[in-house]
Amino acid sequence: MKTIYLDHAATTATDPKVLETMLPYFHEHYGNPSSIYSMSRVSKNVIENAREILANAIGAAPREIVFTSGGSESDNFAIKGVAQALRDKGNHIITSQIEHHAVLYTCKFLEKNGFTVTYLPVDHDGIVKLNELEKAITPQTILITVMHANNEIGAIQPIRQIGEIARKHGITFHTDAVQTFGHIPVNVDDLNVDLLSISGHKFYGPKGVGALYIRRGTKITPLIHGGDQEHRRRASTENVPGIIGMGKAVEIALTTMDSEAKRQIALRDEFIKTLLDTIPDTILNGHPVNRLPNNVNISFEGIEGESILLNLDMEGIAASTGSACSSSSLEPSHVLLSIGLTHEFAHGSVRFSLGRNTTKEELDYVAEILPGIIKKLRAMSPLYKK
Amino acid sequence: MKTIYLDHAATTATDPKVLETMLPYFHEHYGNPSSIYSMSRVSKNVIENAREILANAIGAAPREIVFTSGGSESDNFAIKGVAQALRDKGNHIITSQIEHHAVLYTCKFLEKNGFTVTYLPVDHDGIVKLNELEKAITPQTILITVMHANNEIGAIQPIRQIGEIARKHGITFHTDAVQTFGHIPVNVDDLNVDLLSISGHKFYGPKGVGALYIRRGTKITPLIHGGDQEHRRRASTENVPGIIGMGKAVEIALTTMDSEAKRQIALRDEFIKTLLDTIPDTILNGHPVNRLPNNVNISFEGIEGESILLNLDMEGIAASTGSACSSSSLEPSHVLLSIGLTHEFAHGSVRFSLGRNTTKEELDYVAEILPGIIKKLRAMSPLYKK
Amino acid sequence: MEQYSEKVMEHFRNPRNVGKIENPDGIGHVGNPMCGDVMELYIKVKDNVIVDAKFKTFGCGAAIATSSMATELVIGKTIEEAQTITNKVVAEALDGLPPIKMHCSNLAEEALEAAIKDYHEKLAHKKA
């Protein structure tokens, strides 16, 4: 049975064209980019080329790009790095309640180390309340970090406006663009950001590679100390194949992004409509319009997400849930609670995230299968009484 | 011209068999290991298999292995992680003067953050002075970190004895085994270590992946906070192909290590003898016997390393130097100064590091070429008057 | 995630004894939606033997499978025998559960306890 893969927000397959560009750099051109012999120049040149591609894609200078091992490292680096570098200036950080754990738990860690953190609330659509932001700023505020789009409910945040406020107050501003880069336009000047996190495997690049954009002049302490790589901002022998692969993935994303976003939005909206129309007591989570082109997040009253996923899996469909039962906590997703869902609805959420290969036929199949699954589970549920 | 690659201590080519095992995990089995559908189980199983291979190789339990992005991250994680976790117990760290920058600069960073660091001296052969260690221990000492073998001069350190001392005092002990693992036996119980760093690309695995062994019960704070991966000790979507590749590289290393070490030691010792015999005013750096099987480090009086390397490169030979001129500082390698070399000798060092494909013919060729290069550069040098 | 055993999946796919019992001799209602699992267990008792059991469960795969297995285990048992069925017994009967799912087996044990307690109370009430 071919899998209908609808979990592209979790990870994507590496594009075969991306893998192809990586291959020569495993055992043909394997030189350490930092060495001085000619063999290493090949490695050095190709990573600098990838840096340029990525920089151009977001409107930055190559010097402003630091390669990392992924989105989580980029987030940790940005937040801890600025906190460390600006500790003398203040100890207050502002973020939102719906950040990815890579941001949220980094903030919690800093709270244990003398920092104060404000977690901005969001509205029912999952959009950060801008009016709360200005109120939260104090003379101690050194960093604002708000994600570009949420990974669970796809809500796109008013980053440009947040950036304006940050700039007005002279506060460093970071955004986690792991879910947006490669999918919707991301330009660091349009967004008014000083730091921006990217992860390769979210846009058909390889796993284990990412980047952090650091605007020229931004004060930041390295997360990984050591060698002179990346202009001393991130030590370690460069992951040459990974970096090249991500560069190629950026190139491909740029040429396909516009048409692909349009295509996915059409599929997405039809799929949402069908599910809401055919399955009772079902709600859409996240903003209906300001949402990632590929994100469909639905809550089914009275049943639990994991048991829906397992049933989908039996039919060859891969999706994800914000229910606690898929993680090591008992609480459902903090994002779903932040938008005001009851636990009954929060536990019953399923995220379908579309990708380049997703077809209308696949979604039609899911829409056909799903009502039966929901019905069966509801019949078994003591909470669903209708 | 085929390159004679003698810089295996900097990085190795990914073994073609390693690359082959990685390939299916880019776009065939690309599932996120943390997801719950069947597709992800493949990814999950293969990384757990790699974990077991690595754990067995060093005499550890799989639970004690955390995958990272490389040696530098492992070192930073170990040192900052223990420092953070045991901050209430004390603020003193002991290391050596000859550590890799990933350890050294991490310690310098901690010095700026309320920690005190003792840098143990080494003897002329580059071996840490054990008698200085006991003297350095204070009630505040929470961590000892000494590398297993030095990357520049190949000197193998008395880790087992250091571990005994650490244990006697109840102090957590980390070793950077980036240069030894896969090349000489590494067993965490024999070595009495609590933490041990490994990097994949140093033993024919891929770049951008490594591991940290963390003995059960060792207190450590994550370096990368976020998702639940790696039992919450290292967040981020796992680099599945990289981890699998490293696992395969471990397997290959285990079967070839003994014979390969013997072969390299024979080649190494003959090569050293030839160079010292045929080129005057030349010394071997590092211990003559307690040294990595693949390490040859020679200083040539009165000339500078980079200019030797460039000449070697013109002849298709890739090597490295501890001279400052290859880095962004003006000081030559801290390691060469620590073993008591004068600047004249320290700047004139060249490291040849052998690998699996290194042949006697290649070394003979280098030994033939080198005297002419040295002669030519010495004729040009105002410091060499003989 | 760590994998469910074949036995868990089999019970999840084909849960036994789903539903309610009209006029049950005991009902156990445990869990709460906050934690993501809720279970209702109904038992029918004749001459101190559980002759029928049915459940309704809101929860993950493990919650549903343990509910199903628990009903299978209790049917035919005396009340005293049923009281020896701990969460460990249920989990073992399912060839184990992933560590992060062990809490789900508590649900079944607690539901069973609650149902038996309810049975005893109803009995006391009748006698009184």
Add this chain to the structure above:
Amino acid sequence: MEQYSEKVMEHFRNPRNVGKIENPDGIGHVGNPMCGDVMELYIKVKDNVIVDAKFKTFGCGAAIATSSMATELVIGKTIEEAQTITNKVVAEALDGLPPIKMHCSNLAEEALEAAIKDYHEKLAHKKA
């Protein structure tokens, strides 16, 4: 590392004017082994024109190439013209140097300054 230009490599491969001048009119001795580069520059001056220059250099590729280029640049120049040869001029004549190597071009400028100073001193001495 960032790459050397073809010009740098050409001068490194075939350095011009290596050696000493017997009875030079000026010697510049600069740098020190601590920093990894030392240069000795010898000049022969006739009628205020540098008619010959030779060097010996301990240092990296950039140090050797800038030494070589500096000698080429000064030969045939008057002392005053030679004084306008800054590190920037030498680096540009080599089609640039990697940023971390820029300090090497200082070496050539300083050696030239020192050699001219020595020349002036010797001249003053002779006249005296």
